[in-house]
Amino acid sequence: MAGPLTAAPAATPTARRPWLAWTLLRLGGVIFVLWAVSTVTFFAIRLIPGDPAEAIVGGPGSQASAAALQAARVEYGLDQPLFVQYLRYLGHLATGDLGRSYALHESVFAAIGENIGGTLLLAACSLLAAGLIAIALAAWSVRAGRVASAVGSVLEIVAAAVPHFWLAICLILLFSTGLGWLPPVSVPGPAGLVLPVLTLAIPLSGFLGQVMRESLLDAMASPFVLSARTRGEGATGLFWRHALRHAAIPAIGLAGWAFGSLISGAVVVETIFARAGIGRSLLSAVQQRDVPLVVGVVIVVAACYMFVTTLTDLADRIVDPRLRSVR
Structure with a gap:
């Protein structure tokens, strides 16, 4: 006869120590940064x-x-x-006081609040677009054979090396001046986001695509994929259910760096496309030696960067259980 059911043991203090140490380490890192x-x-x-x-x-x-x-x-x-x-x-x-802007004669918090929404929207859309482009390119190059892999590698290298200002000019000449499909400057609505998003997303997709392609190749040759193939799993299932999750781990780890790259690129993109945002505000503040606004923008961007890196670290631990016991 089976014994009485017992409740699952609660998490021990030893099991909670890695999470506590990780939290304290992240908090100390935020303050230092x-x-x-x-x-x-x-x-x-x-x-x-x-x-x-x-x-x-x-x-x-x-x-x-x-x-x-x-x-x-x-x-x-x-x-x-x-x-x-x-x-x-x-x-x-x-005390949380960023002071008053020298040039704008208003609170730095107010000045940043007026512009940060547009930059965060631009960065989020660009990160999403870069991820989709990288996944599509990596999937095609891995599944379509050696020629596709070589072509995909070249495309990734070229995309990663393209400067933002040169790409923005090319996109404006093609889609605005030549075809007349999109406005040459940022306007309200989705149409005004397309060219700035592509300008930021294409170079980033080159970096992410290189990482994901190598991870996909490693995953497709790994024992767990071979085991799934022997169980009758099809090519589509092998890729989407097994290999892609493995390949996403290094890409997720790069999301924090990618966010910082997008914010720095926003200074150029917002200036070229005459788009309101903290990147354009930062450039103007530096030119005017507006110390409180410059420091305020940098601190807010750094805080957003640390927040994003913390989320990516958590996502890594969720996707990869091996990291949950590591500080």
């Missing part, structure tokens, strides 16, 4: 020639008097030694 990027950006922007007080009183062409410039320096603490300004700024950051 935010401090590092704010420090490097604060001092780097000071190396640009020019006077930040000019941005406060209207820019280099404002022809402000010496008295007005001095008053602006005193009001914003720019007359203090640089290290004192740095410590003061760190104190504000510790």
Whole structure:
């Protein structure tokens, strides 16, 4: 006679330790990265020639008097030694205060909030498009034979090497000037997203495609795929049910890097296509020596990057059970 049913044992403290250590490590990494990027950006922007007080009183062409410039320096603490300004700024950051934009004369949070939505939408659509292109290219090159694999490899290398500004110009000449299908600048609606998304997605798909193709080749030759084939699994099932999941692991790990690459590329793309976003705002702030806005944008982007990398790390642990016991 079977014994009485017993409840499954609860997770032991030892089983929970890897997750606790991982959480503390990620939290410490977030704090360190935010401090590092704010420090490097604060001092780097000071190396640009020019006077930040000019941005406060209207820019280099404002022809402000010496008295007005001095008053602006005193009001914003720019007359203090640089290290004192740095410590003061760190104190504000510790309380969540990013300060006020010199050029826009409004809260940095407000200035970023007005533009970050467009950049995040552009980055998300580009990441999705790059992933779909990479999967399609990798699947075709792996399943269609050696010639297709060689052609796919060349296409991936070319796509990964294409500069954003050159690709944007080519796409505008082809789809806007030549065919007249899409607007040459970003306009409201889906049509205004197509060319900026393709400009960011195509180079990224080259990197992701190379990684996925090599992973797919390894997966198709692995014992678990051979075992599934002996059980009568068809080619389509082998690819979608077994090999693709294995190949997705390294691609998921690259998603955090890909997000950072897309944000950096957004500076060029948003400028070329006259699209509102934090990339374009960052370029304008650097030119105007708007220190609070530059540091604020960099900190927000770094925080988004750390958030995305944390999600990709979690996704890795979900897809690959072997990582769940690793810190």
